[in-house]
Amino acid sequence: MYRVTSQILSSRSMLYCRPAAEFQLKSVHRCAPLLKYAKATERDTCPEPPPPPPPPPKDDRMFWGALAMVLMAGGFAFYAKQSPELRDWLTLHAPWFDDIIAIAYEENMTYKEFAEQCVDDMRKYVNEYFDDTKPKQCSLDGDVKQIEAGPPQDVKCKEDPEAEGEKCKCIILPPPVITKNICEIEECLLDLGETVVNNYNTAKDACFYYNSLVEETMMDFCMSKVKEVHEAKAERLDLVRQSAENICEASSQIDDLTRYLECGVQAPKDQIETVKGMVADLHVKITAARMQFQWEHDKSVALDSQVDKVEEMVTQYTEENQTMHPGLRYDTKKPVLTGDPDLLLYHTFRYVNRLQVELCEASSGMTERVDRALQALPQDEKSLSNRNNAIQAEYSKKKAELDKEFSKRAEDQKAKNDKTLQDALKKQLERHEEVLEAKLKQKEEETEAKLNILVEEAVASEKRMLAAELAEMAANLKVVEDKLNERLKAEREARRSQELWAAGASLLAATKKGDPIVKVDKEIDAIEKASGEDDKLVQTVLKAIPPSVRTNGIVPESVLRERYHRLYVVDGEGGPEGGAGGAGRGAAADLHPLLGAVHGALYEAFMHTSSRSR
Known part of the structure; x- marks a missing residue:
């Protein structure tokens, strides 16, 4: 009996027709390697498996790292407890850590109260999670919870002051627990008051800068400066908005601290009175800063309407001129007029007349308002005399201010004209120097080209002469060399x-x-x-x-x-x-x-x- 290997069952072996003797011999040949060992005991045994690797050492880095973090957090909490400035910073930037410190040192509640609160919060969360009565999403279904009204206030105590001591006894609530002492409250009040005043000053400075920029622009109006005015206006509005938000926040905190002074701070009465006086001074400073800001802000609002009116008028005027003169562009540095200038002058004259009429109407209206206001005042002789003197003094003051302003503007204009003239002369000198330098450079290039041609011709002539001399010398040297070679050969x-x-x-x-x-x-x-x-x-x-x-x-x-x-x-x-x-x-x-x-x-x-x- 012969052993047939798996290779004999392949498609090639099965489809190939072979004699029986050949098949048996081939099978014997293929099975020969399998008969290398007569017995199974003669084969080599398998080597023993290697011992398992030792278990890795225990990694305690997480434990020691966590322990180090806990110790660092505890040390930082102890330091924060001793430093009020750090507690304030934590209150603003890390309130959760401030709450942890308050719980650790039992500032607001004991550990028992904190545990009870945690249990109540957990119970409330579980009840809300498993509650099926809440309305569906995007639906108005569900039970409407009735809000209970507060207990009615007894107003008879105020109406009947005699029965105030018998029937209406005021219930004094316990003061709220405050984590700050009177010194910390004083520092907070000073900081908050300074914040309010600084924000008012910031908003006032923004309005003042905008007002001065508008006045300067109106003194020397230019279309390119309108964009600067708009940017300054946007910046002013942004600063005023931010300052208002900061003021509201700081004012609310000041009010809260003021209420704490009334009913929640346990401190000597003289210190409380000192802090109250400081709060009154802060209110005075805040009121003064608010009045200054309000003055500049009202002026800015009035200038906004004036700037809008001027911009609208100038835009309309320039658009009409550009429509009548297509080549005229006011956004260029030097506008060029290609059409008839008389039409432009007539159009400008029409606008000037219309603006003068509007100015006269506004002036007459203001005069009438002033006259009506004067008629409403007392008309006795003393009042008239005092009023006339005050008006005359104010008139003299305004006249002196206008004369001073006019003189200043005249000097500024003169200095500006001198500067413009000097700049123009300097630019003209620079242009002359540039033209002269260009001409000198061109002349130098032409002269250099001519000299180069002459030099090239002279060099070529010298080269030809030198080549002839070199040829003659080479011939002579050849003769001498031949003679020397003959002599050397001999x-x-x-x-x-x-x-x-x-x-x-x-x-x-x-x-x-x-x-x-x-x-x-x-x-x-x-x-x-x-x-x-x-x-x-x-x-x-x-x-x-x-x-x-x-x-x-x-x-x-x-x-x-x-x-x-x-x-x-x-x-x-x-x-x-x-x-x-x-x-x-x-x-x-x-x-x-x-x-x-x-x-x-x-x-x-x-x-x-x-x-x-x-």
Whole structure:
């Protein structure tokens, strides 16, 4: 029985048709790795699992951090209890912490009362949460709760003062518990009074600045200043609104503290009276500041209507002029009139007449009101005299003020005109300097361009002359260089000829030595070095020398003469008979041509080299 693996069940194996023998062999082959171990005990056991990691150490950072926060909060609460300024700051910015301090030190209630209040609040919240009688959202259904009226007041006590002591006894309520002492209340009253006065002064300064800006604008009216007036008006309204809110809040707090002085502060009577006197002084200061603010505010309101009327009139006038003259723009720095100026003058004249009529009507109406007011006053002689004197004094005062104002305005206008003239002259001088500088710069550029052209032409001419001179000098230098090269070449050839001659002489001297064999490899190398690579004749002669001469050396001529002296002597004269004489002659005949050829070749080479060097 054969074991079939999962691979045999693949689609490729099942669809591929195979013989039964092949299938069995392939199955045996695939199952071979599974039969590696004959028994299960022969397999290696699995290693033991590693020990579990130790548990992480307990993290106490949250506990110690919370403990540190609690200690810091307790220390801060203790410090806040001792510092009234810090308690006031906490009341404004962190009221919940101020309540915690009050509960911790039992300032408003005991711990038992606080616990009862918490239980009541929890019970009330639970009852409201589970109450089904409340109306649905966006609906008017539900029970209407009846508001119980308060107990009727007994007004008979005031009507019958005699029975006040018997029947109507006033029930004195216990004073409210206050966490501040009389010194803290005094400081709070001073701060609140100063806040009220400062806010009144702030609003008054805003109105005064707006009034002065409007008067200055009306003195020298310009369309571009209307925007500044509107911005100042918006700023004034904002400051007045904020000041009013601050004043209302501070005034309510002052009233509360004043009521505390009446019924809730436990302090010596002299201190309470001192604080009450201080409160009266504060009310006097507040009243004075309010009157000053009201004066400036009323003036600002009146100026608002006047500014609106002037702006409306000027806007209407400018729009009509721009309609009649399309090219006229009043919002530019210098308006330009392109149409007929007579039409503009006539239109302006119509507006001036209408405004003069309105001014006369307003003046006559004011005169009538003044006359009616004067007629309503006492008409006796003394009153008339006093009134006339007062009017005359007021008239003289106003006249002096107007004269002073006129003189001041005239001086200011004169100074302004002088400043304008100086500015115009300064600007004109600057423009002249700019034009002069521009012209000088243009003239400088033109002159510089001309000079550049002249310089370029001169430089080009000089360059041409210099190029010709350089060409001539280069030709001369070429001739000199050629001559020097020829001279140098001749000297080099002469030097080489001398070296070659010396090497040949040393070789010739070596051939005449008395040694049996003379090494001439150095002399041949010296000749080869002195000849160079260009001398083909010497190279050919050197190549004709056998290599054995360099390695073994040569036999000198003197040795040959001594060795073959008989042959040399009897050569040509006859010799002894026999084979020896013939052999000696043959050897001498072979050596002499070789020496003669070497000497002749060296001599011809020396002569050829000497002739070339000459």
